[in-house]
Amino acid sequence: MSAITFTVAIFFPSLVSLTSKLFKQKFITLDSRWESLVWNWRLLKLNLAFPEKLEDWYYKDWDRMEESMIYVQSVWVFILPFFASRGYTTYQRHPTNFTELVAPPFPPVARNAAYPYARQVPTNVQESKMIWSLRVWAARDALGRDVVIKLSFLFHILGYSDVFYVRIISEVDNPSQELKVMQRLNSEKLRSDPANHTIYALDFLTFDKFVFVVMPRWDSSWAPEFENVSELMHFAYICFQTFDFLHRNRIVHLDFLVQNIGMNVVIQHTEMFRRTGLRKRDEVRYALFDFGASVAFPEDTVIEDTFTTDYLWFGVHNIQEDSVKYPYNPFKADIAFLGTALQTYVTHIENLVPELGPFFESLIDMNDPKQLSASQALAKFTDICDRISPDVAQASFDTRAWKNGQCKSAFDGIKNKTEAVIPGTVKKKDGEVITIL
Template identity: 30%
Template sequence: MNVELTIPFPFPIVVEDDNLNVDILTERYAFWDSPAIFQWFEARGYTLYKRMPTGEYDLMPNNYTVPRLPSEPFVQAEYPHPYHENYSAYSKDYIRCAQDTSGKVVFAQDSQCRHVAIKLVPNDTNEIRILQFLRRQSPETLKEHCLIPILDILPIKGFSFAVMPRWGSSIYNPAPNTLRDVVGIIHSMLKGLSFPHHHNIIHRDICLRNVLVNHFSNDHAGPVNPTRVKLRSAGNLSYAIFDFDVSVMVPPDVEKSEFRLPYKMSWCGSYNHPFDTAQGEFDYDPFAYDVGTMGREFCQEYQHLSASLPLLAPLLDGMITRNISRRFTAAQALQFLETELGQLPDKHLEQEFYEATDVTEYDKYDRWRLLPSNLVQKWAVYKEPPLPATTRFLRWLYSFESLVHVIPFVRRAAFHVWRFPYRFSSAIRLRH
């Protein structure tokens, strides 16, 4: 089918609560569900899932779709394709169903009935350049570095469809059984950040929601899947970072330690931002911000485990320290973790995982409180000091909405004023 495909709706579109806008989603779902789109993808070897019926009282089309072609009850993983099976805690009509609430992703099966996700991506964007870069990498490279591979890119006028294997979401369901499970997630995420950073790619939306696992059954299946529990216990689960729609790819000759972005760009992405720009900074280091974001996510999920897994105290403090110049890079955090794990007896990681009972914010929580004194001394260089009064004052001041842009403006002006004498004296010395 050689019909020229066009996108009939504005994309991307920037509105408040995009995921909740009924009109936008209805228009996007109608596009994906049209016979012409089905035939276009079918001609290229992909059979799109079918949308489940809309409920009588629903305001918009059902956001769940299900495969059209049959699969075996359980399918073994064969990289890059994951384990999948027909477990469903609810209706059997939803077996292997997939959910999308953005209207920019559709699911399909290829000519071998393997399940894939297809994402609409605007051309001439950072995202498509990053996906093209990943497409050029070998499967072995992406497997080693815990990134979702790009299987195909189908270009049309102004846009492309990026095809990737369908993996599972909600990696925190079910909860880890042991510390080994926790370490596996942390290790994978650090690897998945180190490789893009090495190639000057800033993710800008690091969170557990943007990590996938090589097993799926049913996006409507509930929090406990017995097959995933068994796969995790057997050490067969692997994790991969994805979703580069707000990412930035900077030129290869840029020095990462000196690269900065405007403070407003630090607000983009997930809910777990570090406080790097919460004092009215006018710019920020986005590579360090990625690390801080991941560190804050780890703190939220795992900092309570530092008494059982002491290496978490220096690792997390090193990732979220307010002193940006001393903050771990992604590669340094990964190396630290691997070095310390190499000195840890295997049986230590078999300790049982337990949920947090303390929800103290990451920059106020004492991760060192229960560590043995010899380990506190060993890792003292990484220990983050308490919040100074000046930082607390600046954060309080910056919390007023009317000052959100005023303080960065003042700080930028002051920076240039203080910098002028230095630049002037340097110029005089050069003349002589």
Template identity: 25%
Template sequence: MPASLSRDLRLPLAPGLEDDDAVYGLNNTEQEWVAHEPYLKAKGYTLRPRYRPNWIPSWKLNGKYPADCEDSWELPAVKTLDAVRCRDNKHVSLKKSIPSDDEEAQNELEILQYLSQDGIRDDPRNHALQLLDSFPIPGSTNGLFLVTPFLSDWDAVPFCRFSELMDFIQQILEGLQFLHSNHIAHRDAQIANIMMDASLLYSEPFHPCDPHSSLDGARRLKIKRRSEASVRYYFIDFGLSSRFPSLADRRLVTGVKGREQRAPELLPTIPPPYDPFKLDIFTIGMVFKENIFQKYYGFHGLRPWIDRMTAVDPNARPSADEALRLYTQWAENQGGLAQQSDVWSFAPPPSLRAIVVSRAPP
């Protein structure tokens, strides 16, 4: 059972929730997916048992506690659901995109189509989410189901080696450089929109709701280190992105919808038009600063670099090309021994904290 889905059995349930069906049954969003299941199956995509018509909860048949049954684990997102592509058993994600109701959805579709076309899709620098398929949503005028590879949270598997952290930074910078070279500014490239393909870390598919469990939820899986397999990182969610025909056509933009609201150019009550490419640099700089440099030892030599990326003045920030070049210069000076060393976080592990506490004076 995923830790996030566990329930403290010592606490009484709230009134009206004593029934397991009320706690573990389908919510309204999930019921919409169930209604689409026959159509999706005809299109070649299989949903988990929970989202099939006439689903009978397994705990009613096997007598187990519901939270210990994988079909009690509910949908983690509203617009997206995992599925299996029937022709090759590939694990994919299905996303509802309804442009008629959402301008951002149309924008995302157009950019994904561009980045997934021949000649661009297979560029090794392309770290944008790939569009595998798309088809209409029944009952929606312009709605589409977008099919993409199934990805995991970027930190679903722990970092073990210093080289793994370096590889993460390298791939993200390459991906940003690729977007900018194609005149695409992501505009919301914060940490929640960076994910990874972790499939090669496993010898079998893992459960979408718990990366440590098998598909049937019955077993804990052995997971390789990132450095033992080819982990690849991707940018997702291009709903706020801007794409320009050429370098000469680039222009300033407006809008403050992204999650990263600390960029100085977005702080005024009514922000003036700003350079979206410089905003990307600031956002990625904050990703590295908060999720890598402030958590792990060994990156002190990059302090001037990260300060430039997060500079108050957008014009003082490096371009994506320069940011990658400067990082590569630093990385090439890191010896093999350092790269293969275990990572050290600023927060001591629980075992060490226990020793410190036990030896503390009264």
């Protein structure tokens, strides 16, 4: 470094700090003085208002959502070189579609990534794309493994979970519960537990006051086809095992929805629906993610004596808001959320496994003193699985969901059933497996 450059690097932060006060411009601080110099120069040049807090990465007013999305995307574009400097080549903005990102030409996608990375599903799509939302930006690492740079907040956005997430989860000086949860889940002790079916945190990155987490990208566990009873019951079993693991370690998720558990596949979102052949027992894995509403309690917490008045979106989880008695037990709420979600997407095979109906009824009332705990639910569900005959385990079905006592077909609500046919291997309503090229 030349003497001039060294001098600038030493005194530039003070100069920028003074300038930021004069022009009301935020001053970005990184670990490296040189990086701070470069990033503040870019910020001054662009005259961009950089976020001050986590809430600034989200829209606060529905009436100004489009304006907020444009602003947040401009912030992402501003910091993308930072992730590139850490080894992540970002996807590019689509030239005509604001909501889509296009894969970079280099590095080429890795075809045989090992766990905890996902399997690459062959595609007929020429141009690999990713849906963009306020908290997500896709990228690839140096080995060509797809990654997603993901921003987290208290609200949930239905998106596509893929080979990595880089997700803002905390402010440096004000550690969030999400950061605490992910640090505990990824401790050496908990990572060695075979029941830890939560997404890996591969790296934590800090930019200014914000903490990002890098996670392997795993796509939807729900859109691809369940070809038989065994595959669906295995999926549900992993969910129950995961929540037993969480509660044993005094963690509550508090936002279980089927879109919050991924499968170890990377697949184009236009080719997900009813895709078959992805759930072979020796290949498939599932992982819980989206810990934005989660809480890590002290490890000596007595579950039965734990209560809170924190607001949750009970209605999103099919629980009547006015039925909740405050203060409530968050561990019981966690089981109720798990129960209502799986009741919707598993009970439709009750004609094949009759025990499912009464079982889920024992989970969904968080006010019931007899509601099953996580460990009791896992034990009961394991018993149900063990008593399924081989013929029933291999039985196929055409239903997809259950609601208010009614089973729904995967084709319900689709006027033209050909709309559900996508490139790749799919399963028709009558059970015939076909391939669409």
